[in-house]
Amino acid sequence: MNNYPTYAHSKVLITGGLGFIGSNLARRLVELGAQVTLVDSLIPEYGGNLFNIAGIEDRVRVNISDVRDEHSMKYLVQGQAYLFNLAGQTSHMDSMEDPFTDLEINARAQLSILEACRKYNPGIKVVFASTRQIYGKPDRLPVDEGHPLRPVDVNGINKMAGEWYHILYNNVYDIRACALRLTNTYGPRMRIKDARQTFLGIWIRLLIEGQPFEVWGGEQLRDFTYVDDVVEALLLAAGDDQANGQVYNLGGDGVVSLAKLAEMTVAANKGGNFVLRQFPAERKRIDIGDYYADWRLMQQQLGWQPHIGLAEGLRRTLDYFRATLKDYL
Amino acid sequence: MNNYPTYAHSKVLITGGLGFIGSNLARRLVELGAQVTLVDSLIPEYGGNLFNIAGIEDRVRVNISDVRDEHSMKYLVQGQAYLFNLAGQTSHMDSMEDPFTDLEINARAQLSILEACRKYNPGIKVVFASTRQIYGKPDRLPVDEGHPLRPVDVNGINKMAGEWYHILYNNVYDIRACALRLTNTYGPRMRIKDARQTFLGIWIRLLIEGQPFEVWGGEQLRDFTYVDDVVEALLLAAGDDQANGQVYNLGGDGVVSLAKLAEMTVAANKGGNFVLRQFPAERKRIDIGDYYADWRLMQQQLGWQPHIGLAEGLRRTLDYFRATLKDYL
Numbered sequence: 001m002n003n004y005p006t007y008a009h010s011k012v013l014i015t016g017g018l019g020f021i022g023s024n025l026a027r028r029l030v031e032l033g034a035q036v037t038l039v040d041s042l043i044p045e046y047g048g049n050l051f052n053i054a055g056i057e058d059r060v061r062v063n064i065s066d067v068r069d070e071h072s073m074k075y076l077v078q079g080q081a082y083l084f085n086l087a088g089q090t091s092h093m094d095s096m097e098d099p100f101t102d103l104e105i106n107a108r109a110q111l112s113i114l115e116a117c118r119k120y121n122p123g124i125k126v127v128f129a130s131t132r133q134i135y136g137k138p139d140r141l142p143v144d145e146g147h148p149l150r151p152v153d154v155n156g157i158n159k160m161a162g163e164w165y166h167i168l169y170n171n172v173y174d175i176r177a178c179a180l181r182l183t184n185t186y187g188p189r190m191r192i193k194d195a196r197q198t199f200l201g202i203w204i205r206l207l208i209e210g211q212p213f214e215v216w217g218g219e220q221l222r223d224f225t226y227v228d229d230v231v232e233a234l235l236l237a238a239g240d241d242q243a244n245g246q247v248y249n250l251g252g253d254g255v256v257s258l259a260k261l262a263e264m265t266v267a268a269n270k271g272g273n274f275v276l277r278q279f280p281a282e283r284k285r286i287d288i289g290d291y292y293a294d295w296r297l298m299q300q301q302l303g304w305q306p307h308i309g310l311a312e313g314l315r316r317t318l319d320y321f322r323a324t325l326k327d328y329l
Numbered sequence: 330m331n332n333y334p335t336y337a338h339s340k341v342l343i344t345g346g347l348g349f350i351g352s353n354l355a356r357r358l359v360e361l362g363a364q365v366t367l368v369d370s371l372i373p374e375y376g377g378n379l380f381n382i383a384g385i386e387d388r389v390r391v392n393i394s395d396v397r398d399e400h401s402m403k404y405l406v407q408g409q410a411y412l413f414n415l416a417g418q419t420s421h422m423d424s425m426e427d428p429f430t431d432l433e434i435n436a437r438a439q440l441s442i443l444e445a446c447r448k449y450n451p452g453i454k455v456v457f458a459s460t461r462q463i464y465g466k467p468d469r470l471p472v473d474e475g476h477p478l479r480p481v482d483v484n485g486i487n488k489m490a491g492e493w494y495h496i497l498y499n500n501v502y503d504i505r506a507c508a509l510r511l512t513n514t515y516g517p518r519m520r521i522k523d524a525r526q527t528f529l530g531i532w533i534r535l536l537i538e539g540q541p542f543e544v545w546g547g548e549q550l551r552d553f554t555y556v557d558d559v560v561e562a563l564l565l566a567a568g569d570d571q572a573n574g575q576v577y578n579l580g581g582d583g584v585v586s587l588a589k590l591a592e593m594t595v596a597a598n599k600g601g602n603f604v605l606r607q608f609p610a611e612r613k614r615i616d617i618g619d620y621y622a623d624w625r626l627m628q629q630q631l632g633w634q635p636h637i638g639l640a641e642g643l644r645r646t647l648d649y650f651r652a653t654l655k656d657y658l
Binding site: 096099100103107108111112115146148149150151152153154157158160161164165167168171172285286 | 436440481486494496500501
């Protein structure tokens with residue numbers, strides 16, 4: 001069914017482990033019998049939420065600390081076989097308002113995590129969660145990994161640096177590392193309190209609350225990966241040394257306009273409304289237009305492909321949040 | 330003769346102003362009648378040297394401070410028409426041994442300089458000295474500006490981030506900025522104490538001291554820009570709003586192997602010896618092979634081209650250091 005090695009009894013560290021992707025990954029790893037430690041800062045504006053590990057709380061170790069805390073990280077990486085390095089500042093707006101915090105988390109802390117691995121656990125395998133945002137406005141579609149990097153916000157620049165530290169430490173120091181460039185990821189346990197993680201979170205929340213949501217622009221094309229498919233990609237990349245030093249795009253099983261996505265989300269909810277609004281003028285300058293990824297490299301090298309289609313993924317996501325809404329507000 | 334606007338009476342700030350390129354630029358700007366302020370940290374391992382402004386010391390204002398000093402920079406950028414942002418940590422080896430200092434100077438300080446411009450002097454024009462190192466190992470030669478960025482050391486990653494902050498602040502905040510990706514720059518006032526700035530410095534020093542110098546490898550192809558041509562490029566880029574938001578390669582009037590360069594340097598010195606050594610194993614992994622730039626974009630858009638050939642440039646450089654050696658040791 002899957003072609004990654006057994007994670008049973010493996011020691012695994014997940015930064016951002018109480019966040020959206022981290023907690024879904026933790027659930028899967030617990031199922032596979034791994035010994036999982038979750039690091040999370042629980043900064044309220046970020047994705048960490050203790051409810052995300054409801055039901056597995058006794059089967060994981062939770063360590064509340066910040067990836068900027070060098071001493072904490074130095075200790076935590078020791079003895080681990082795998083590090084899924086998912087902690088990050090993800091908000092575009094926050095990165096522009098406070099560029100230094102974004103730099104400290106997305107660049108400097110990454111460097112210090114890698115230095116800790118180099119000094120205290122050089123045998124670890126690291127998988128870094130990078131982002132499509134580092135491409136900026138595409139020259140060509142679909143965007144492959146060789147596309148120039150021209151980030152359009154501070155967050156993209158710092159994530160680009162963070163990604164390259166990983167590749168560098170693989171190439172120069174043999175700290176086995178690779179990076180996945182995630183596109184829009186959605187699914188249970190995403191942040192829906194606001195748009196800091198993704199606009200889709202706020203759409204889902206408003207739909208469940210019976211309120212109309214806003215779609216900005218509407219014509220832009222995007223791709224979406226359901227979180228279980230991202231988890232699968234992370235496990236494949238960690239388990240295969242072919243991935244070392246590589247950067248892989250993730251993507252979806254298709255491409256949709258935001259207006260079409262809005263319709264699909266309403267359909268998955270069996271009702272609801274949205275309003276199309278003009279793209280705000282102040283964001284126009286950093287609008288990247290259409291984006292969707294060419295993820296064939298990951299498919300060819302690691303056998304990954306998305307399994308959950310958008311309609312099904314949206315249905316599952318809405319079902320999850322309908323049952324748990326109060327724990328995400 | 331040149332097609333940049335008058336700099337007479339213009340207020341100009343140069344970071345790294347006591348360094349190799351900064352001081353040559355300062356001399357030219359003083360000649361053109363500009364009001365020049367030089368910022369330099371005078372960190373002994375970096376390029377700053379008070380002797381570099383011998384003869385113009387009464388015609389420039391010198392401010393000893395570090396670009397990491399936010400308060401100093403906040404004050405200094407005010408009222409300036411141009412900022413030539415040349416301060417940087419340039420040593421590959423230092424960036425690997427102390428990656429955090431490199432990050433603080435080449436990335437974080439750049440962000441804080443740009444924030445200072447945005448808040449206190451949004452009308453300023455900024456020219457940033459970037460580097461060919463951000464390309465890493467070329468896929469194709471000559472390397473044009475669209476070539477993928479794949480830095481092979483910490484220095485390259487942080488310079489890449491520093492460069493992109495400039496382009497971003499131009500695109501998002503209208504802080505007019507551009508970047509020149511410098512290749513090997515050489516000439517009077519370069520650092521010759523050690524190889525921190527360029528291996529050519531140490532070659533020249535040893536030649537003048539009558540000792541043999543070492544050439545590592547020898548077969549690698551490289552291009553070289555004489556410092557006066559770099560100064561010309563900086564002045565053109567600052568003076569032309571066509572450059573805003575752009576990145577330009579600089580290059581040389583030809584391409585040479587390191588072995589050929591060694592021969593030319595000996596010839597320019599009218600004597601001397603060198604030893605060819607194998608490329609050290611520990612540096613093999615970050616060896617980028619051959620590199621030379623396609624600088625036609627700068628030529629087409631801003632009318633720049635190198636004027637000083639390598640033989641002539643080496644002769645001038647050796648003449649300079651023969652007369653001033655004691656001030657550079």
